[in-house]
Amino acid sequence: MTMTEMLTGMLVLSGSLLILASAIGVLRLPDVLCRSHAVAKALTLGIFLMLLGLWVYQGEKQTALKILLAIFFQVVTIPVGSHLIGLLALQKDIPRWRHRPIDDYREPGNRS
Amino acid sequence: MKSFGVNLLIAVIWLLLSAEPSVIAFAMGFLLGFVLLAVFQRVLGSRDYMRRVFALGRFLLVFAWEFLAANANVVWVVLFRSKESLHPNFITYDVTGLKPFEVLLLSYCISLTPGSTTVQVTDDFRTLVLHTLDADNPSAVRARLDRVLKRSILSFTR
Known part of the structure; x- marks a missing residue:
């Protein structure tokens, strides 16, 4: 095994383990907003590491630049998706784990 | 922002001067431009x-x-x-x-x-x-x- 193959293997393996962790998080965590934590963080780094592994494997070819673009778009859009899911959950008032009155949360617009 | 333009310009000139255009050459040019801006920061106002x-x-x-x-x-x-x-x-x-x-x-x-x-x-x-x-x-x-x-x-x- 060459150095490149070892590095590729490590990156892809750790990326897929992180994606597995985020999938378990979607199953285990109690409500929508907690699940979006697992998706936003673990999925972003997981996909980043997997694509990075692919990039290391490809080397400096023309196709390799496209992988950089794919990394960029994935990393930029996943947190935005989780933000939108959270926003919808807040606006629709979806049932939450341990629903408590929000002590220091003011509705936007009620500001003095 | 002006200094960033100068840096980019130096990188492009370096790319055109190099024998074989590649990503590495562009990165080299960018680094070189950065070093130039660092050395001449008084004159170029790039502090x-x-x-x-x-x-x-x-x-x-x-x-x-x-x-x-x-x-x-x-x-x-x-x-x-x-x-x-x-x-x-x-x-x-x-x-x-x-x-x-x-x-x-x-x-x-x-x-x-x-x-x-x-x-x-x-x-x-x-x-x-x-x-x-x-x-x-x-x-x-x-x-x-x-x-x-x-x-x-x-x-x-x-």
């Missing part, structure tokens, strides 16, 4: 640009560390913590006085740092509503965001 570049580098390091810590945190929460030990709730974070771009960057970074995701940016760009997994101590979360993220973002945007 502010240098400061911003170093602040950006520092921010990227801080952010990368926070991102890794967030992932370790998520893995730990997912695998080893029971539902009953979680106290998720919303907290607010005041961002009065920041430009829209800075608010955007801050909210993106908050989504990727330990324990918090951005849920809502109010229409007047003054308050962020965050969701945290452990909301027992909101002021500690706010102080941490102030100390770690807000300061390093403001150091290169201003």
